[in-house]
Amino acid sequence: MVYKSLDSISISDIVNLGISPETATQLHQKLTEIIQTYGSDAPQIWTQISTRILHPDLPFSFHQMMYYGCYVQFGPDPPAWLPHPEDAKLTNIGSLLERRGKELLGPSYKDPISSYSAFQEFSASNLEVFWKTILEEMNITFSVPPTRILLDDPSKENQLLNPGGRWLPGAYVNPARNCLSTKRRLSDIAVIWRDEGNDETPVNKMTFQQLRSEVWLVAYALETLGVEKGSAIAIDMPMDVKSVVIYLAIVLAGYVVVSIADSFAPNEISTRLVLSKAKAIFTQDLIIRGDRSIPLYSRVVDARSPLAIVIPTRGSSFSTKLRASDISWHDFLERANNYKNVEFVAVERPVEAFSNILFSSGTTGEPKAIPWTFATPFKAGADAWCHMDIQKGDVIAWPTNLGWMMGPWLVYASLLNGGSLALYNGSPLTSGFAKFVQDAKVTMLGVIPSIVRAWRTKNCTAGFDWSNIRCFGSTGEASNVDECLWLMGRAHYKPVIEYCGGTEIGGGFITGSLLQPQCLSAFSTPSLGCNLLILDKNGIPIPQNAPGIGELALNPVMFGASSTLLNANHYDVYFKGMPSWNGKVLRRHGDVFERTSRGYYRAHGRADDTMNLGGIKVSSVEIERVCNSVDGRVLETAAIAVTPSGGGPERLVIVVVFNDGYGSKPDLIKLKASLNSALQKNLNPLFKVSEVVPFSTLPRTATNKVMRRVLREQLTHIGQNSKL
Numbered sequence: 001m002v003y004k005s006l007d008s009i010s011i012s013d014i015v016n017l018g019i020s021p022e023t024a025t026q027l028h029q030k031l032t033e034i035i036q037t038y039g040s041d042a043p044q045i046w047t048q049i050s051t052r053i054l055h056p057d058l059p060f061s062f063h064q065m066m067y068y069g070c071y072v073q074f075g076p077d078p079p080a081w082l083p084h085p086e087d088a089k090l091t092n093i094g095s096l097l098e099r100r101g102k103e104l105l106g107p108s109y110k111d112p113i114s115s116y117s118a119f120q121e122f123s124a125s126n127l128e129v130f131w132k133t134i135l136e137e138m139n140i141t142f143s144v145p146p147t148r149i150l151l152d153d154p155s156k157e158n159q160l161l162n163p164g165g166r167w168l169p170g171a172y173v174n175p176a177r178n179c180l181s182t183k184r185r186l187s188d189i190a191v192i193w194r195d196e197g198n199d200e201t202p203v204n205k206m207t208f209q210q211l212r213s214e215v216w217l218v219a220y221a222l223e224t225l226g227v228e229k230g231s232a233i234a235i236d237m238p239m240d241v242k243s244v245v246i247y248l249a250i251v252l253a254g255y256v257v258v259s260i261a262d263s264f265a266p267n268e269i270s271t272r273l274v275l276s277k278a279k280a281i282f283t284q285d286l287i288i289r290g291d292r293s294i295p296l297y298s299r300v301v302d303a304r305s306p307l308a309i310v311i312p313t314r315g316s317s318f319s320t321k322l323r324a325s326d327i328s329w330h331d332f333l334e335r336a337n338n339y340k341n342v343e344f345v346a347v348e349r350p351v352e353a354f355s356n357i358l359f360s361s362g363t364t365g366e367p368k369a370i371p372w373t374f375a376t377p378f379k380a381g382a383d384a385w386c387h388m389d390i391q392k393g394d395v396i397a398w399p400t401n402l403g404w405m406m407g408p409w410l411v412y413a414s415l416l417n418g419g420s421l422a423l424y425n426g427s428p429l430t431s432g433f434a435k436f437v438q439d440a441k442v443t444m445l446g447v448i449p450s451i452v453r454a455w456r457t458k459n460c461t462a463g464f465d466w467s468n469i470r471c472f473g474s475t476g477e478a479s480n481v482d483e484c485l486w487l488m489g490r491a492h493y494k495p496v497i498e499y500c501g502g503t504e505i506g507g508g509f510i511t512g513s514l515l516q517p518q519c520l521s522a523f524s525t526p527s528l529g530c531n532l533l534i535l536d537k538n539g540i541p542i543p544q545n546a547p548g549i550g551e552l553a554l555n556p557v558m559f560g561a562s563s564t565l566l567n568a569n570h571y572d573v574y575f576k577g578m579p580s581w582n583g584k585v586l587r588r589h590g591d592v593f594e595r596t597s598r599g600y601y602r603a604h605g606r607a608d609d610t611m612n613l614g615g616i617k618v619s620s621v622e623i624e625r626v627c628n629s630v631d632g633r634v635l636e637t638a639a640i641a642v643t644p645s646g647g648g649p650e651r652l653v654i655v656v657v658f659n660d661g662y663g664s665k666p667d668l669i670k671l672k673a674s675l676n677s678a679l680q681k682n683l684n685p686l687f688k689v690s691e692v693v694p695f696s697t698l699p700r701t702a703t704n705k706v707m708r709r710v711l712r713e714q715l716t717h718i719g720q721n722s723k724l
Contacts, residue, residue, distance in 0.1 A: 083516065085113060091389045131382075146169055146171035147170040151165060197426070211245070215245050218336075236283045259357065262401060276566070287313070309327050355377065368565055371565075376560040378559075379560025395443050443468055446475070447474050449484075450649050473499050477615055497511060505558060510525070510593075523601040533552070534553075536550050592607045632659070640653045
């Protein structure tokens with residue numbers, strides 16, 4: 001759509017959007033005053049419009065008219081939000097720079113906004129100083145302090161064995177103990193939650209004192225299982241207050257959490273239990289979503305799980321009989337009944353010990369089993385402290401699950417920084433969740449773009465007050481510009497901090513910042529403490545700060561990043577075949593990124609055969625394995641993630657080659673329904689095929705590998721003039 005410049009917009013143009021003549025006249029008068037005051041300074045004009053004119057009750061088409069009209073002559077990457085100098089000084093990083101800017105950066109330091117880029121460069125080239133500073137600022141405590149922050153042996157032999165260096169050598173620590181420490185008053189609120197269906201009742205609240213007591217009790221009960229310290233214990237539950245208590249108790253007691261998403265089918269659950277060698281699993285009988293009851297315990301049983309501790313979803317009784325070897329939640333807690341309110345002394349472990357095993361899809365069909373060490377939680381917490389500016393008293397909500405990295409990330413991001421964790425036990429796609437954000441007074445709301453699209457389509461946030469939000473976070477998928485603009489408008493144009501990283505990193509490598517102008521659906525900076533490079537077609541790094549597009553690579557020395565995999569060779573997966581930079585082999589990540597002429601970054605999907613569906617990484621091989629067996633007339637399939645022409649989350653397209661040995665080819669609409677049913681039953685109920693496209697043959701390499709990149713390019717071209 002073509003938009004008029006602001007100075008040519010008339011009152012009738014505004015009325016045509018469904019706004020009353022009286023209101024349109026008032027809006028036009030304010031707009032005229034702003035234009036007269038700020039002249040041709042488009043970013044300042046937009047800042048004034050977004051704070052003085054726009055509000056959530058006005059039609060979004062008017063928001064678009066103002067935004068696009070303001071930037072008609074601006075060119076690419078117009079800022080949607082500008083930091084205010086005084087507000088910047090109150091952020092965690094701004095406060096740090098005001099106190100120590102000249103010490104860290106020298107006499108060139110000016111102010112938090114002007115000097116942020118210099119600080120980012122300092123953080124990436126002075127890793128020991130930076131991380132020592134951040135851990136001190138966050139008040140992270142060790143039972144045995146590290147001998148130093150980083151031990152990085154430059155020898156060629158060590159670069160092959162451990163390219164990422166050794167972090168916090170000699171340290172003993174427990175991140176769960178740090179979460180429960182008295183960084184806030186015991187009477188302060190640690191967790192706020194509400195169950196779906198109870199949307200008219202007050203939110204539930206748990207103080208830090210109550211959280212500590214509940215975690216201690218579960219930790220004592222865990223010890224009655226007779227499981228050796230360091231053993232793996234799984235959680236397959238929705239992310240609610242009980243699963244958070246269980247998560248912290250497992251870590252506090254010196255065991256290893258195995259993260260399993262509550263949407264997985266039995267075979268996927270089984271794979272993760274086997275890879276992690278889990279000794280027990282926490283689950284619940286059912287998942288209640290609206291008027292639906294979704295079995296969960298039965299899936300765990302079908303996965304042939306070890307000992308299960310089973311929580312009733314409602315009340316104290318179960319809808320199904322437990323296996324003889326399994327334990328009810330009530331009986332499990334009764335084992336430690338004598339220890340109620342008795343402090344559990346945290347099991348301090350070496351910093352390189354595992355705290356959590358998570359899973360991320362590779363390209364071989366088997367998920368990569370990625371261990372988080374006892375250091376990784378501090379990377380998650382530091383990212384939240386640095387980039388989302390989580391402070392004491394903040395309320396943080398992010399619809400997710402402990403089966404994905406953002407679940408543990410959310411726990412540590414909130415509690416390590418003295419914030420309150422806000423949990424809605426139900427679908428985030430409803431007005432009930434929107435009301436919870438209002439009632440819980442959420443200050444940082446995290447999203448994946450698919451959720452934002454659903455909110456906008458259903459208009460389910462209408463009428464709710466989100467004015468307490470200071471910023472949004474967005475991760476998991478590429479954002480769409482208009483949906484990002486719409487989201488900002490729900491909270492009177494608070495910034496959206498785009499955030500991208502990985503399970504194996506424990507956080508992000510690229511992000512937005514409250515100290516920099518933010519552009520819609522774009523990243524403004526590498527994460528603090530991180531160097532990233534974009535490789536050209538020949539694998540050579542494009543000069544830093546120069547525009548370009550290519551596969552992204554990372555400096556291997558990253559705090560909190562993985563150094564091992566349980567079921568694959570870590571070096572082969574992340575380093576083999578990668579170019580060197582400054583004497584170090586670069587770390588592979590697999591995403592294609594663009595650095596724009598104005599210095600922003602945009603994501604362009606995966607460079608390999610792994611795709612991102614609704615924030616869930618899955619390999620093409622996993623999807624194709626299911627699709628190939630759906631219909632006998634299907635010879636082979638290729639699963640391709642296609643980015644819509646307008647940007648936004650990837651859509652799943654299945655390319656189908658039919659077997660000539662069969663007569664009639666199947667109806668594509670019926671085949672699509674069959675593929676969806678099979679994927680949702682065998683892989684994940686959240687996966688959805690957008691389109692089925694027949695091809696005569698699949699393009700292949702000389703070694704017979706399917707060239708999915710070629711298919712992706714062809715489908716993207718086709719999709720520019722279709723519904724793909």
